[in-house]
Amino acid sequence: MNGRLQWVLPLVTAGVVLIIWICLALVDTKHEALPSPFAVAIALGKESGQILPALGRDVLAMIGGFILASIFGIVTAILLVSYRGLSLALKPWFAIGRMTPLLVLTPLMIISPLPIWVSLMLITAIICYFPFVAIYTPALTTTDKVLVDLFKTYRADYRQQIMYLRFPHAFPSLIKALRRAAILAPLATLLTDFLAGSLANQPGLGRLLREYYEAGGDAEIYALCLIAAFTGVVLAGAVDAFAAWILAHWHDNDHGTH
Amino acid sequence: MPNQTNLRLIDVSKRYASGRAVLDSLSLDIASGDIVALIGPRGCGKSTILRLIAGLTPLTAGEIEYPDPEGRPAYATPSAFVFSEAALLPWRTVRRNILLPLQLAGIDRNEQDARANAMMKLWDISHIAQRFPVQLTPGNRMRAAFARAMITEPNCLLMDEPFAGLDAITRNKLSAELMKVRSKQTFSACLVTHSAAEAVFMANRIVVLSANPGKIKEIIEVEKDFPRKLAWRESNEFQEAVTRVRSTLNESQEGVAS
Numbered sequence: 254m255n256g257r258l259q260w261v262l263p264l265v266t267a268g269v270v271l272i273i274w275i276c277l278a279l280v281d282t283k284h285e286a287l288p289s290p291f292a293v294a295i296a297l298g299k300e301s302g303q304i305l306p307a308l309g310r311d312v313l314a315m316i317g318g319f320i321l322a323s324i325f326g327i328v329t330a331i332l333l334v335s336y337r338g339l340s341l342a343l344k345p346w347f348a349i350g351r352m353t354p355l356l357v358l359t360p361l362m363i364i365s366p367l368p369i370w371v372s373l374m375l376i377t378a379i380i381c382y383f384p385f386v387a388i389y390t391p392a393l394t395t396t397d398k399v400l401v402d403l404f405k406t407y408r409a410d411y412r413q414q415i416m417y418l419r420f421p422h423a424f425p426s427l428i429k430a431l432r433r434a435a436i437l438a439p440l441a442t443l444l445t446d447f448l449a450g451s452l453a454n455q456p457g458l459g460r461l462l463r464e465y466y467e468a469g470g471d472a473e474i475y476a477l478c479l480i481a482a483f484t485g486v487v488l489a490g491a492v493d494a495f496a497a498w499i500l501a502h503w504h505d506n507d508h509g510t511h
Numbered sequence: 512m513p514n515q516t517n518l519r520l521i522d523v524s525k526r527y528a529s530g531r532a533v534l535d536s537l538s539l540d541i542a543s544g545d546i547v548a549l550i551g552p553r554g555c556g557k558s559t560i561l562r563l564i565a566g567l568t569p570l571t572a573g574e575i576e577y578p579d580p581e582g583r584p585a586y587a588t589p590s591a592f593v594f595s596e597a598a599l600l601p602w603r604t605v606r607r608n609i610l611l612p613l614q615l616a617g618i619d620r621n622e623q624d625a626r627a628n629a630m631m632k633l634w635d636i637s638h639i640a641q642r643f644p645v646q647l648t649p650g651n652r653m654r655a656a657f658a659r660a661m662i663t664e665p666n667c668l669l670m671d672e673p674f675a676g677l678d679a680i681t682r683n684k685l686s687a688e689l690m691k692v693r694s695k696q697t698f699s700a701c702l703v704t705h706s707a708a709e710a711v712f713m714a715n716r717i718v719v720l721s722a723n724p725g726k727i728k729e730i731i732e733v734e735k736d737f738p739r740k741l742a743w744r745e746s747n748e749f750q751e752a753v754t755r756v757r758s759t760l761n762e763s764q765e766g767v768a769s
Binding site: 397399400402403404405406407408409413417418421422424 | 565566567588590591592594596598600602611612614615616663
């Protein structure tokens with residue numbers, strides 16, 4: 254019973270929201286506040302030739318940025334844990350980086366000699382990178398002292414300590430950082446493109462959003478926002494599903510480490 | 512013929528960076544098959560002695576010798592530590608936790624398996640080999656910790672209040688099991704405890720320490736053959752031994768207070 258309700262009730266909620274939306278659109282006859290869902294659906298169909306390629310470009314930058322951030326996040330976390338000097342040198346800068354609204358970096362795209370999609374991907378990567386520094390690196394350094402002592406009593410070298418202790422110990426934090434980065438990635442790509450995408454020959458969703466705004470296309474803006482939100486949900490959901498699967502299988506048993 | 516010495520502490524001193532002396536010229540021999548209990552007031556350096564033997568803390572002065580007779584297997588270690596908590600890696604099964612020291616030492620996989628099986632049989636935990644620590648009772652967690660420590664046939668098994676986290680019934684049961692294991696496989700051990708009864712039941716020599724700095728006040732021999740059974744704890748002989756340890760301990764504590 255509960256299993257069925259789990260699916261049915263959210264669908265009922267969506268239906269109720271849709272009905273409220275239709276009612277509001279009927280009351281707001283001039284469609285000043287919000288367009289009707291039918292108008293949004295029509296705009297989506299009409300503009301799909303523009304929206305879908307823009308979405309494709311943004312998704313590429315978003316996924317590319319996310320993957321880049323993940324790789325650099327993991328590598329730098331391991332380096333910071335391995336080299337205390339490096340950690341001391343970079344620690345204050347990472348702290349400043351965490352406090353800086355990184356979207357202010359987006360104008361750098363204007364002077365960047367790189368193709369716009371590369372810049373978009375790099376800015377997304379920079380924004381997605383900080384969850385790894387904030388969540389994963391501390392988890393690697395704060396391993397239970399008794400376990401560290403245990404490894405010392407067996408004369409484990411540093412590589413063994415990283416492989417057999419610190420890395421698996423911090424694994425749930427890595428998953429947490431990946432989840433956080435996945436939530437940030439669509440936001441970073443869309444906003445960066447919105448702020449600095451006007452240089453691109455082939456616009457992403459952000460620039461398209463601005464064009465629709467300037468043309469007064471409310472229904473088109475809603476259509477685009479729905480698509481962007483859906484994309485964000487898909488990416489975050491994919492990472493969440495991957496995280497749930499891997500956390501259920503990551504234990505180290507006789508069949509090897511997962 | 513006297514038993515061969517497994518571990519020798521010669522004029523061992525330990526002083527912290529602050530200048531506080533923790534141990535002063537402590538000498539102690541642990542022979543093959545000896546179980547030596549270290550007991551004393553707070554701050555007398557009991558746990559520090561174990562940490563010095565295990566190499567977790569550097570010596571200030573003195574020497575620690577492990578006579579290394581020929582024919583010891585490749586996996587043998589000078590010491591192995593059992594902490595007051597089980598210190599099992601939560602992402603590894605019981606079996607994989609037990610063979611960890613051999614894995615770190617690069618021992619052949621077949622030998623790892625054979626030793627792990629032997630240890631699990633010795634501690635009667637073969638039936639929980641594929642369970643994870645979170646699925647175990649506190650008693651079984653400690654059994655796995657003992658099996659892991661003994662897998663390397665250490666010269667001296669170092670036990671730092673290994674039963675501290677257990678309820679009274681499990682504590683008694685486990686100390687009796689340790690005695691049973693000792694009757695099947697002779698080992699030397701150094702036990703830190705706060706309990707005079709536990710010291711008398713498990714050790715053949717009880718080293719009573721005085722504090723500030725830690726020194727040997729008296730060594731009490733317990734003339735009772737191994738294996739010892741729980742029923743012995745009810746005897747007058749046992750109670751007399753406990754009373755003697757307690758009164759020496761009280762004198763040692765009065766020395767600290769004055």
